[in-house]
Amino acid sequence: MSITIKDAAGIAAMRQACRLASEVLDAITPHVRPGIATLEIDRLCAEAMAARGVRSATVGYQPPGYPPYPGHVCTSVNQVVCHGIPSGKPLKKGDIVNVDVTVVTPDGWYGDSSRMFEVGPASIAARRLCALTCDAMWLGIEQVRPGARLGDIGHAIQKFVEGHGLSVVREFCGHGIGQKFHEEPQVLHYGKPGTGEELAPGMTFTIEPMVNIGRPDIKEQPDGWTIVTRDRSLSAQWEHTVLVTPTGYEVLTLSEGSPPAPAFVKGMAPAT
Numbered sequence: 551m552s553i554t555i556k557d558a559a560g561i562a563a564m565r566q567a568c569r570l571a572s573e574v575l576d577a578i579t580p581h582v583r584p585g586i587a588t589l590e591i592d593r594l595c596a597e598a599m600a601a602r603g604v605r606s607a608t609v610g611y612q613p614p615g616y617p618p619y620p621g622h623v624c625t626s627v628n629q630v631v632c633h634g635i636p637s638g639k640p641l642k643k644g645d646i647v648n649v650d651v652t653v654v655t656p657d658g659w660y661g662d663s664s665r666m667f668e669v670g671p672a673s674i675a676a677r678r679l680c681a682l683t684c685d686a687m688w689l690g691i692e693q694v695r696p697g698a699r700l701g702d703i704g705h706a707i708q709k710f711v712e713g714h715g716l717s718v719v720r721e722f723c724g725h726g727i728g729q730k731f732h733e734e735p736q737v738l739h740y741g742k743p744g745t746g747e748e749l750a751p752g753m754t755f756t757i758e759p760m761v762n763i764g765r766p767d768i769k770e771q772p773d774g775w776t777i778v779t780r781d782r783s784l785s786a787q788w789e790h791t792v793l794v795t796p797t798g799y800e801v802l803t804l805s806e807g808s809p810p811a812p813a814f815v816k817g818m819a820p821a822t
C-alpha cells in the first residue's frame with residue numbers, strides 16, 4: 551500500500567465531494583443554538599446530504615474492533631475529543647461542539663471536514679481553545695507543498711499548540727482520503743521537521759488536530775466510539791481536506807459559509 555496520487559479527474563471529483571461536505575456544515579450553522587439536541591443536528595446533516603445527492607460515510611462505518619458507528623456525523627461536545635455519537639441531550643449555552651461531516655458521492659469519492667461551534671456565548675477559555683485550534687490547523691495547512699514532509703505539518707501544529715500551553719492528542723491523526731475514507735498516509739499532529747513522507751502533487755489528505763486545554767491523555771467510553779479527555783478538560787478540533795498542488799496547497803473543503811482563514815494565512819498563488 552502507498553499514497554494514492556489523484557489525476558485531474560480524481561482532483562475534480564475530490565473538489566466536488568469536499569465542497570459538498572463543507573456545504574453540509576454551512577447548512578446546519580444557523581441551527582447550532584442552545585436547546586438543539588445533537589441528534590437533531592445529525593438529522594439536519596442527513597437532510598443536507600440527501601439534498602446534495604451524497605450520503606454519510608460514517609453511518610455503519612466499522613473499522614476492525616469497533617461496533618458500527620450509528621451517526622450520520624460525529625458531534626463532540628466539551629470534553630469529548632472526537633467520535634461523539636449524536637444523542638437526544640440538548641446543547642446548552644456555553645457548550646462547544648465539533649461537528650465532523652464525511653460524505654461520499656455516488657461515484658465513490660470522500661470529503662471530510664469539521665468545525666467548532668460555540669453554543670451561545672462560550673467562556674473566554676473555550677473560545678480561545680477553539681480559535682487556537684483553528685489557527686493550528688491552518689499553520690499545518692500552510693506547510694503543505696511538494697517536497698515538504700509530513701513531519702513539517704505535525705511540528706508546526708505541535709509547536710504552536712504547546713507554545714500556548716495547550717496539548718495535542720496523539721492517538722488520532724489526519725489521513726489520506728479519496729476513493730477510501732481513510733487511506734495512507736497518517737498525518738500526525740506532532741513531529742519533527744524534515745521527517746516522514748515527502749509530499750507530492752496530487753496527494754489528498756486531511757489535517758484535523760485535536761487540542762486539549764489540559765493533559766493530552768484520552769479515554770474511550772463504553773459505547774466503543776466516544777473519546778473524552780482523561781482529565782475532563784475541554785477539547786477542540788477543526789478539519790480540512792487538502793490537495794497538494796504543484797506550487798503548494800488547495801483547501802478542498804471550502805464553501806460559501808466556510809469560516810474565513812485566520813489573517814496570517816496568505817493563501818497560495820494560483821498555479822500557472
Ligand code: MF3
Nearest residue numbers: 608611619624633650652662
Ligand atoms: N470523520 C472522522 C475523521 O475525520 C472519522 C469519523 S469515523 C466515525 O476521520 F465512525 F466516528 F464516524
Ligand code: CO
Nearest residue numbers: 650662663789
Ligand atoms: Co472528519
Ligand code: CO
Nearest residue numbers: 662756758789
Ligand atoms: Co478525517
